[in-house]
Amino acid sequence: MRCPNCAGETVSCRENHQYKECGLDYVTLVNVEVIACQACGARGAVIPGLESLHRVIARTVAQLPWCLDGREIRFLRKYLGFSAADFANALATRPETISRWENDKANMSESMERFLRLMVFNQKPAEAYPKEELARRHERRPKKKPAAFLFSKKGSRWAPDRAPASPRGRPLALVARA
Numbered sequence: 001m002r003c004p005n006c007a008g009e010t011v012s013c014r015e016n017h018q019y020k021e022c023g024l025d026y027v028t029l030v031n032v033e034v035i036a037c038q039a040c041g042a043r044g045a046v047i048p049g050l051e052s053l054h055r056v057i058a059r060t061v062a063q064l065p066w067c068l069d070g071r072e073i074r075f076l077r078k079y080l081g082f083s084a085a086d087f088a089n090a091l092a093t094r095p096e097t098i099s100r101w102e103n104d105k106a107n108m109s110e111s112m113e114r115f116l117r118l119m120v121f122n123q124k125p126a127e128a129y130p131k132e133e134l135a136r137r138h139e140r141r142p143k144k145k146p147a148a149f150l151f152s153k154k155g156s157r158w159a160p161d162r163a164p165a166s167p168r169g170r171p172l173a174l175v176a177r178a
Contacts, residue, residue, distance in 0.1 A: 001035065008039025017045040023075045027057060030152065049158060054079055056151055056158040062120040068113055070104040076116055077102075091115065 001010045012035050019027040033046040047053060058079040061072050068076070077087045077098070084102075088095040091112055100106035108116070150161035 003037035003040060003042055005042045006037060006040040008037045010035050010037050022057060023071055049153065049156065053158045056160060058120050060149060060160050062117040068108060070102040073108060073116065074102040076120055080119055
């Protein structure tokens with residue numbers, strides 16, 4: 001295989017890949033194929049089942065027991081397929097508000113955050129939002145964050161692993177395995 005940047009020779013190996021491309025710097029994919037150019041040093045991960053990986057990451061983020069930060073709100077919005085303007089319209093708010101949430105200039109209200117989390121679990125989140133799910137209670141939780149989580153590819157599906165817990169029982173890592 002040739003490098004798309006310089007046409008140099010590439011080599012392939014399996015290693016852990018910090019998946020910064022998703023916008024969450026605490027996601028690591030474990031034991032995925034990484035292709036590196038010997039000439040220019042360019043590197044890229046081969047990520048099988050990208051759509052299912054994003055679904056698993058989104059559902060894991062939506063289940064976190066603390067308040068969502070701007071990066072997590074942006075990831076979930078993009079996962080759901082919304083532009084910032086369409087997202088604002090869906091939540092009956094202004095695009096400026098979405099920008100403030102995503103840039104950590106303002107906190108998302110509890111009810112908006114609950115609604116966003118519920119949207120992640122709908123089959124077609126941009127089209128239907130069952131009333132039963134909206135009635136679910138949501139407790140506000142502290143903004144403590146883990147260092148990372150674990151994700152593994154099991155057969156053809158991505159699934160969350162149990163992350164090592166801190167002394168307080170919180171996961172310490174967000175990592176994915178191929």
